[in-house]
Amino acid sequence: MYKLKPFILPNSKKGFLNMVCEFLRFPDKIIRTKYREINLFDIDGKNIDKKVVGEFGEEWLKFTNHDDDLVEKGGREYFDILSDDMVNKTTYVLDIGCGTGRWTKYLTSKAGFIEAVDPSQAIFAADELLGNIKNVRLSQASVETLPFADETFDFVMSIGVLHHIPDTRQALHDCVKKLKKGGFFFVYLYYNLEDRGPFYTVLFKISDLIRRIVSRLPGKLKHFVCDLLAIVFYMPFVWAGRFCKLMGFNNLAKRMPLHGYQNRSFFMIRNDTLDRFGTRLEQRFSKEQITEMMTSAGLTDIIISPGIPLYHAVGKKT
Ligand SMILES: C[S@@+](CC[C@H](N)C(=O)[O-])C[C@H]1O[C@@H](n2cnc3c(N)ncnc32)[C@H](O)[C@@H]1O
Structure with missing residues (x-):
């Protein structure tokens, strides 16, 4: 030892x-x-x-x-x-x-x-x-x-x-x-999104396809594409959810895709986007x-x- x-x-x-x-x-x-x-x-x-x-x-x-x-x-x-x-x-x-x-x-x-x-x-x-x-x-x-x-x-x-x-x-x-x-x-x-309806399932299938492509890109390009995805894929849902909350529609905000990110910083969202789309193996x-x-x-x-x-x-x- x-x-x-x-x-x-x-x-x-x-x-x-x-x-x-x-x-x-x-x-x-x-x-x-x-x-x-x-x-x-x-x-x-x-x-x-x-x-x-x-x-x-x-x-x-x-x-x-x-x-x-x-x-x-x-x-x-x-x-x-x-x-x-x-x-x-x-x-x-x-x-x-x-x-x-x-x-x-x-x-x-x-x-x-x-x-x-x-x-x-x-x-x-x-x-x-x-x-x-x-x-x-x-x-x-x-x-x-x-x-x-x-x-x-x-x-x-x-x-x-x-x-x-x-x-x-x-x-x-x-x-x-x-x-x-x-x-x-x-x-x-x-x-595995087991309790989600068809809308989520389709959304997940699309994002999984994107992940399979993006995760195989070379380093810097992958990081750039993931930052872009954070802005065009994550942020619209996050902003919509935050807006619902602001208007007092809390239940609707909770049902929005990616609702877990509504109180997260942009730094964390960029980090998670790279984690999510930049990794070739996930189960x-x-x-x-x-x-x-x-x-x-x-x-x-x-x-x-x-x-x-x-x-x-x-x-x-x-
Ligand atoms: C998504 S990160 C999670 C890091 C940290 N636990 C967190 O939540 O911030 C996954 C981590 O698993 C590590 N990892 C991958 N394969 C592993 C293995 N075979 N044994 C132990 N760790 C592994 C990676 O190096 C990476 O840091």
Whole structure:
């Protein structure tokens, strides 16, 4: 086992250092940044799409500027189904596919210690966003090459990641393996629009066709086209919804396509447009499929939030 240098945490409670585990193996490389050491592990495996990972690296190095307000708002939406027994100051957390580390950051003030992992260059964006925050360690690794022993963590999360992996079910099982018995797994997976009518279905089919084309464009052109799509595809619905709200037609605003973006900044909308149209591999799931995958991974007490983003869910390992 790779012996970790002790984390010296200013004003840390006694016992805090004991929470941080040793790596299963030596990192291939350790990069020292101005904030911390980042541990780089091999990301090769069968269940990873390296093109997708490379593109995420580019995306997250472009959209690094997630201000505190944005993180706070988004974090509250995602974690609406969490309770204090799931995450508190004694919780050892693993964030798989952390990207820029925006949701890692949200949880740093609520959890004990967080291991944040991503196979892409985004891990360097996370380093910048997390800055001087001490109760977090960053590693480059994939869900298949996690350098931690099974049953190590109290809380494992993977937000918007597993639907970009070739075998989502296997990846979900790999995440749950790292969880202690009695621990909680939190996941966000794209929903398959199961409760939507024909208008949405047609709209989705068109947007999916656009995604298949746009996601294969070369880097700069893809980013430009996605910015254009944010203006011509997202913003008209967002503006129409905001107008309905302004006129007091709140129910109508809620029924508008993309209603989740009505209170989001243009920065976030551009970021999500690139995420949505710039990614060549995405899969979508029904509530039933998510429940089945979580159950077969050994989770019970599954809660799927009725709120946006759809679907985010939590379950307990028995
Ligand atoms: C849409 S981003 C989500 C990032 C972050 N969780 C968030 O919500 O801001 C998906 C992330 O999954 C990561 N990813 C892709 N394949 C992965 C794999 N096999 N193992 C772990 N992470 C992976 C990508 O590098 C990317 O940062």
